[in-house]
Structures are given as C-alpha cells and as structure tokens.
Amino acid sequence: MSIAKTYTPADVEAKWYQRWQEQGFFKAKVNPRKQPYSVVIPPPNVTGVLHMGHMLNNTIQDVLVRRARMQGKEACWVPGTDHASIATEAKVVQLLKEKGIEKKDLTREQFLEHAWEWKEKYGGIILEQLKKLGASCDWDRTRFTMEPELTEAVLRVFVDLYQKGLIYRGIRMVNWDPQGGTALSDEEVLPKDTVAKMYHLKYEVVGDRSEKLEVRSETRERLSDDSSQESHFSPLTSHFLTVATSRPETIMADVAVAVNPNDDRYKHLIGQKVSIPLLGREIPIIADEYVAIDFGTGALKVTPAHDLNDYELGLKHNLPVIDILNDDGTLNEKAQLYVGQDRFAARRNIVKDLEEAGLLAKVEEYQSVLQTSERTGAVIEPRLSMQWFLKMEHLAGPALAVVESDQVKLHPPKFKNMYRVWMENVHDWCISRQLWWGQRIPAYYLPDGSFVVALTAEAALQQAREQTSNNELTLQDLRQDEDVLDTWFSSWLWPISVFDGFKDPDNADVNYFYPTDDLVTAPEILFFWVARMVMAGLEYRREVPFRNVYLTGIVRDAQGRKMSKSLGNSPDPLDLMAQYGADGVRTGMLFSSPAGNDLLFDIKLVEQGRNFTNKLWNAFRLIKGWEVDAALPFANDRAVEWFAAKLHSTLTELDEHFDKFRMSDALMTVYKLVWDDFCSVYLEMVKPAYQAPIDAETLRHTTGFLETLLKLLHPFMPFITEEIWHELAERGPKEYVCVAAWPKVQPVPGGALLLSRMDKALDIVAGVRNIRNQKGLGPNKPLTLVAKADYDNLMSDYGHIIMKLASLNSIQYTTNHTAAIGFVAAGAEFSIPLEGQIDVGAEKERLTKELEYTQGFRESVLKKLSNEKFVQNAKADLVERERQKLADAEAKIVALEQSLAAL
Known part of the structure; x- marks a missing residue:
C-alpha cells in the first residue's frame, strides 16, 4: 500500500466531513437506552462570518460533543443563528442605499421583504464555514431566532410576563444611538478610550442682578437667532460657583447644582440659587453626599434627562426633567439656544460663546472612556425614553441561587463573584427597540390611547371590545406597537425554544434533551445572555437550562489587543485552515487557551498544531512500513508493559481535566503522551533495525496503542485521526473513529512500579544524551556506559532499552578508565569513558x-x-x-x- 509522505489536509477534510454526514453520525434522536448529552450553540449573528472568537468557542464545543458521542451518549449539538436586529437592519439599510433606496421611503412590509431576501442569501454563511472547522452539529436541527415557531415562543413569553405584571411600559433612562435611532442594551455599547476635555464653567450665584439679567436676556435672544455673532457681556464681578463638565452643550437642561453637605467651601450656598451661563435660568443649589468633594470642583451640575446618575439624583430630590435633544442628536426647542444644531456642533459654539462671555474659567484634558454604539459607532446618548421594560428582581433571585448552590457550575469558578455582583444589582431590562427587523411587540393601541397585549391581532380585538364594552371596534381601529423586541429577548429562550418547549412543553425532545449539559460562551455575556437563560429556564421549565458554563477568554494578538477587522490584526480563519489544516488550527488555538483567560494568539501556535499533525502522520507511516516476521519471539515486553501503564495513567489524568473543563490541559496531556511518550520514546524502543522485521506481538500492541491514541485525539483533531484510522486497518461500513468507544481506564498490575522504573531508565538515557550534547558527540556514536552496580536490577531489566535509546555499545560495571566523565541519574552514579574522544x-x-x-x-x-x-x-x-x-x-x-x- 502506498502512503503519502506528507499529510495534506485539503485532500481529506471535505471527504470525511461528507461521510460523517452521510452516515448520520451527527443526528440525534430520543433514545431512552442512552444517556442524553446536549449542547446549544451560542447563535452567531446572521450577519456574521467566521472569526477567531468563533473558532475558539466552536472548537471547544466540538471537542466536548465528539467526546460525549464516543462515550456512547446521545450527543445533540443544536446549531442556529440569531436575527441580530440592529446589525441586520444596518446591513439591509446600507444595501438599499447602494441601490439608491432610502428606508424612509419604504413601508415596513416593503423593508422586511428586502430584509428576508438578504437573510436567505447571506444568513447561512457562517454555519457553512463552521463545517470546515469540523463542527459536528445536528444540522437537521438548525434554528433561526426569527423563524415562525421561535417568534411565536417569544410573543407567548411576552404576553405571559405582561399578564404576570412583570412587563411594563414607561419612561426610563436608556442608551440611545442617535445614528441608529434606537435604544441599545448595555452589551451593544462599546467603551472607547479617549482624551476628553473638562470645561470649568462659571455659574453666577443669584443676588441683586436685575440689570445683568436684562443684558443676559437680550443676549439669549440674539444667540438663538445667530450663535456665531460675538457676545457682549459686561464684566461680571458677582460671586460665582465654578462647575466642571465634559458636556457643556447640556447646561441648557440643568435643573440644579449639587454639592456635598460636608464640603465647607459650599455649605453657605446650600438652598441658594445660581443662574445657568448664557441662559440666565435660575436653578437651586442642593446638598447630597453622592457628590465627591475631591472630584472636579466639588460642584456637580444636575441634568436628569441626559445622565443616569443625574436622573437618580433628580428622582431623589424631586427635580424637573428637561430633555433638550431630538432622536437624531440635534438640540430641540427646549434648549432655547443652538436649536437644530447637532450636539457636537452646539458644544463647539457654546464653548466659544462662554469664553467670550468670560464664563469659561479653564479647559483641561483628561483620559476618559467614551461609550459608543457597537453597530453604528455613534457616541451613545443617555436619554429618557418611552420603552418597554421587564422587571428583573423577581427573576434574578432564583437565578442567583442556582449558581450559588452549583446547580449551574461556572468554569472557572472565579466568575461566580462577578455573577453575584451583577445579579444583586440588577436593573429592569429595556426590551424594546426602535427597529423594523425583529419580533414586533404584541401590544395594540386603541383610538383613546390605551392598549391591550395579546398574542394575535384577533385576540387583541376581543380584549379591546371587552375592555371598552364596544363591540363595534374593528381591526382597523387597532394600531400595533411599532417597536420590536431586543434580540436577547429571543435568545434568552434558546435552550427551550430550539426543542419547541414553548410550542409543546411536553414534547419528547425537550423532555429528553432539556436541560442541556454544557454551554460554551464568553464572559462578557455572562449576565446579558447566560443569566437570562437561567432565569427563563427556571420560570418556564422549573429547571436550569444547563449544568455547566465554560467561559472562554478573548482571542488577542501577541500585543494583547483584541482581534478585530478594524485593527487589521485578525487573520481570516478560512485562510488559516487552508494553509495549516483545520486540525492544526484547532489544536493551535487550544494549546494556550485556559478557561476564562484570554488567548494571546501567535501564528506559531498554529504552526505547532500543523507540526503535530505531521508528527502523528509520520508515526503512522513508520508503523505501517514495518515488515512482520511471525517466527520472531516477542521482544519488547518491557516497552509494551510500560506504555500500557503510561497510557492508562494518562487516561485518568485526562478524564480529570475534562471533568474540570481544563480543555487546554486536556489537549497538552494527550499531546505529550503522543509526541513525547509514544513517538519519541516507545517507538524508538520497539522499532526494528533498518530493513529488519518486527515480531507480530509487538506490532499488534503498537497498532493497538496507536488506535487508542487516535481515539483520544479525535475530539481535538477529527480529520487526521479519521484518515489514519481507516488507513491503519480494514474497517466495516460503520467503523469510524468518530463513533468509536472512548477508551476506559484499565489499571495495569504493578503500573506505578513500571512507570517509576522506566522513568529511572529514561533518566539514565537523558544523562548519556546530555554528555553527547556537551561534548559534541554525534547521536549515533557508540559509547560505553559504566555503572557502579546493577542498581536494584534496573540495568539487567532495562539495560537493553537504555542501550538502544542511548546508542551504547555496552554497559560495564568497572571504574578502571583513565579518562571518563561522570553524571548522576536516577539517584545513582554513572560515567562515560571518553579516551581519545575529547x-x-x-x-x-x-x-x-x-x-x-x-x-x-x-x-x-x-x-x-x-x-x-x-x-x-x-x-x-x-x-x-x-x-x-x-x-x-x-x-x-x-x-x-x-x-x-x-x-
């Protein structure tokens, strides 16, 4: 049989993936005779393409699923995609613009036609790419968060929670994206380090100032007409309170200035008033310990409409709210000044006017964090807005308890504290979005402004008639809410909805596969997705949705920067797989990816992964190249006994790593077993001399060892292991390593002693090799080893192995040499005679x-x-x-x- 000298991934990967699918190995069904094992994929955005984070996350999932399948469990990995309201709508809007079509010129129905057309064309790209990685998902179970059944589940949950009094509609502070024109969840807001400016503004303390008020009033009118003209304020000599702010354009929304009651500088001012610079409107000076005495000037402008902390302060002190911004970030009539200008243009103009008026004390630069929209890049505006909210306190308590009691285990457990802090400080969830792509909120407004919540328009009409006692109402009298639900409101139901647990709560699939076993995801969505899934699971199934949560780190470049297209520091995963093979990329990423810690990606890791595939291939070629002589006696009993003991001691260690979700350690354990113990030691022990035959018993054991190693490696390196598995021996139609039985620990009698004695023998070999390296003696130059004695029968039992691995001529028990170099190994003394060689x-x-x-x-x-x-x-x-x-x-x-x- 001709075996290729080098392993070429491109020749085998597509072939084996197709065969696995044809054999139906990834399909899962209810099987009471088998233990279920289920995993739901964190659904990637339907807009997405494979990136390095997906590679890491899905490789880990595939390792877990493939191992479970080999353990004889009914392994079910459910794939799917998320409709990603904001991202998808932005994509479609951009696509329409390229065609000369504006969203505002379309009806909702027309826009959604374009959106669905886009989804059908591009929405499945990432799932096809996952197949190249080797992801063993049950593709027949692929779900989409906006498919009809899952949309119905979302609406049912909304109606149910509303009827329970947990969903309400109200004006609250939200993250507002002026460019996208929608509220955002916290996880859709990206912090961006920046150098900002702190403006120190003079607020005049109110006194006898009627003349100045008249001048300021005239100036205010002029500024409203033309803010570009020069100001003509008279010099002010009254008492001023200096307030520092990074957003001077919001002073028109000020309703108070707050100071700390313990701040001696301002105690005498509490209860008095100041006038807003340029505007002249008087606002009170209030006292609150929230104000930090040592930050800024110690005086805080309070703008409840445009800052969350100010909003809370306003509620506490019963202050009014003045919202000076439009949806698009321009100033409205309530601002009085700079009306119609963009917020940042207004900032430039007001700073200029304040400076000319002598009301700008100074400007300082400082390091700040700017909150930006993940999708549009726009600077987020904290804003009061009428939205739909879900009360979280009722749901958070039970969700915290199951993590505290380890019914849901976080790996690594250090994230339990983070989870606890989040859950103990939970806020109501803003679940509405001002978009068209998504599940539309099932609230229907009556002509009088009241509303009803129902699953369908017909059910809403019936409610409306009962509510108003007006049977003359028709569907045309009802207007459905324009907003859609936050994408996370569908994905928090994912572990239940993918098994149709809302459509039919007692169906066979959900009863068998729910709760799922393991979830693999990123720490940054521990609260936004993981915690919410726990809440939904407990609320609607009275069970946790999963038993373990494995939290991956972020894939970063060698400089520690998060990989992104904008930085240009992220390689294309498809290019990597084309160059190094999927197995090489998978192992390369897992080599240094401990749970919860970021992965510093280096291309050398992937090269190491590819080198590992080559090492495995060469070991296979070596074994297949041996000629067998059936007449030869079994000559390698010591080596076989040792590797059997080594193999099964490693199995114990490997299973422990898996049990504790130490995936990187699990891979390194198998890697060392294969590269160091099997290839570098065992095969060197047993391989016959050049062109000499090997005995049949040694070959049988060696082939068996390789098969076991292929099984251990398969979850990490599915393609090359399947290729070698079929090249190594004739296999039946269903005999694939993909579904071979996972090796079980089988203790070898006296195994600990075997390992200990072989370790001593290998220590002696290392001592000889070290001398060769020190003295520049070639690896095959014959040497003599001198031992003081037979060292606990070690030399008689393992002498032939030591001689072979260390390339020795002989082992002697005399020290009568005129020139020798000694060394200590395995607790004993040895020497190498070097007469004439050094x-x-x-x-x-x-x-x-x-x-x-x-x-x-x-x-x-x-x-x-x-x-x-x-x-x-x-x-x-x-x-x-x-x-x-x-x-x-x-x-x-x-x-x-x-x-x-x-x-």
Missing part, C-alpha cells in the same frame, strides 16, 4: 569550573538551612525543597570529583 585538558578545565560553581551553590543552600528562623518559619515543603537541592548538589559534587579523578 580534549582532556579542556575537559578538566570545564569540570573544575562546574565543580567550583556547584560547591558555591551547596554553601549557599547550607547557609539557608543553618538559619534557624528560616527552618522554623518557612513552609515545610519549601524547607524540604532546599534539603533536596543540597542532596542533589552533594551528589553532583561527588560525580564531578570522580570525573576529574578519572581524567
């Missing part, structure tokens, strides 16, 4: 220097151990380590002295 003078000089250094090191350790305070106060394990250092140094000194004596 420069004796140079070697003496080197050994003398090393001896002096080691003697100095020993003295430093002795000094530390002779310090009674250190021995008494240091931890026991630290003291023990120092004693071990001393013993090692003394043994090395003996070996060096003997080597010098021999020379």
